[in-house]
Amino acid sequence: MPTITKKPPHVLVVPFPQTGHLVPHLDLTHQILLRGATVTVLVTPQNSPYLDPLRSLHSPETFKTLILPFPSHPLIPSGVETLQQLPLQALPHMFEALSRLHDPLVDFLSRQPPSDLPDVILGNSFLSPWINKVADAFSIKSICFLPINAHSINTMWGQDLEVRSFFDELETCTTESYGLVINTFYELEPEFVESVKTHYMTHHRVWTVGPLLPFKVGANRGEKSSIPPQKVSAWLDSCPEDNSVVYIAFGSQIRLTAEQAMALAAALEKSSVRFIWTVRDAAKKVNSDIDNSDVIPLGFEERVKEKGLVIRGWAPQTMILEHRAVGSFLTHLGWGSVLEGMVGGVLLLAWPMQADHFYNSTLMVDKLRAAILVGENRDYVPDSDELARVLAESVKGDSPERVRLMKLREKGMEAVKGGGSSYNDLDDLVVEMCLK
Known part of the structure; x- marks a missing residue:
């Protein structure tokens, strides 16, 4: 016994x-x-x-x-x-x-x-x-x-x-x-x-x-941010409307190809939404000639500087997602990101790319209907016009998916x-x- x-x-x-x-x-x-x-x-x-x-x-x-x-x-x-x-x-x-x-x-x-x-x-x-x-x-x-x-x-x-x-x-x-x-x-x-x-x-x-x-309010759950969290917070504070910002991040392992990054950048410009886009540093080469760094199109940051913020490297993700100005999250659907988005109460725009991302998509998109699928697989290149439409719609009111997600959030916080x-x-x- x-x-x-x-x-x-x-x-x-x-x-x-x-x-x-x-x-x-x-x-x-x-x-x-x-x-x-x-x-x-x-x-x-x-x-x-x-x-x-x-x-x-x-x-x-x-x-x-x-x-x-x-x-x-x-x-x-x-x-x-x-x-x-x-x-x-x-x-x-x-x-x-x-x-x-x-x-x-x-x-x-x-x-x-x-x-x-x-x-x-x-x-x-x-x-x-x-x-x-x-x-x-x-x-x-x-x-x-x-x-x-x-x-x-x-x-x-x-x-x-x-x-x-x-x-x-x-x-x-x-x-x-x-x-x-x-x-x-x-x-x-x-x-x-x-x-x-x-x-x-x-x-x-x-x-x-x-x-x-997070075990500290506002804690940075990872590496140091490449932009001081205070600067990111101030930028979000300057946004006049709640739920008006799209946050874009694909986790610590995913790096977009140049073609994918160009399509995403074009969609952001066409949509005219406010956004924060986190791009990763290049990975160390291990018997590979592949360039593993996200590529931001030349001139993009200058053109969108009034509406967008690009963060290179690590970002204070939980702080961003819990800010009142953020309304949606374009994500690879890693499980940690799903939960952080859920706790933040933002609409999840799903682009699963590898490994358990697809299982998470089945759960969140198909079974619980609490996320919107916008792309799938590592080699998928979005149509910039269609993605622009989705991004613009994602910060307009409460979609059925966000309403369902908020109900799940309530259950999670009670748990x-x-x-x-x-x-x-x-x-x-x-x-x-x-x-x-």
Whole structure:
């Protein structure tokens, strides 16, 4: 019979170094700290700055860091320690490099007195093949975290993918772990949450804890902004009408081709809408001659300077989406962006491009009818006239999709309040961590 220990749990957090995974994992870490746990976060040196907001909020007695050198890999350029610095084709190399943290972590834990060992490893599911081995070696629990929704898990684990061998291992190691935490809320997709419990995590230890929110009001959830957030906020404040700005961002991995960027720029000019457009820096080359940088057409910024703001690199996305001036969001439909757009109460204009974007589109566009599909696939080039029409319409009143999204937002915000489903699951998760 499991018993609850008297002391709070000590949790070793091992995030995956890509912003769409790392940021919500740290938001989850904050919630666990608020519930009395002691936490140690394992990162490599270049990812340590992501922890600064948590360091500023929690005492060094309860929030600790373990910094291990990033393992070298012949196909990852020196100095690169995050996936967003690389093209997505480098994902297998990143998995291989990170798996080499197994031995240094085992060595570190072997040198700790038994009283200092963690009770639980809360690791990203992508890392579960080697994290589970570490946990087994020290007889501690391994709980997996995935920053995606239950519909995506059912789809990803339930279909014949080209990379089936990898997902077979991921699915097996995740289902063999003690439990699974996902960044969704039960009321959004109850049938898919129940399906994960029934078909995959058959012990039913699945905790839905979303939407995971920034742990500081106005916090920048990622890298430093290339334009000071105060300047972005002032620009938005200067917009006279609420819900009049289109925000455009395609996440940390997507970079538009020159043809796509030209079509989008032309649509923005034709639509005459106010906008903020975030473009990414070039990725490091990994055996590729592809130019991975977004290309802004020559003269575009000068022509639209009265109506538009172009941000190169990182942008304070949550602050932008929650500003009263922003009315719609042209997005790749990464799950973190979906939740941030939902919390901000903006109309989602969906352009899914790869991976789970398509599963998110099925959920948000087809099943929940809370987003509008405007494009699909990496090679899609929009018709600038049609896209201009969609952009202009997106900031005119409440579309049926936005009305539905606002109802989902209300359910999501209720879920994270005291007594809500996600709040209670977070409480239950920490209690479960105390069980021996």
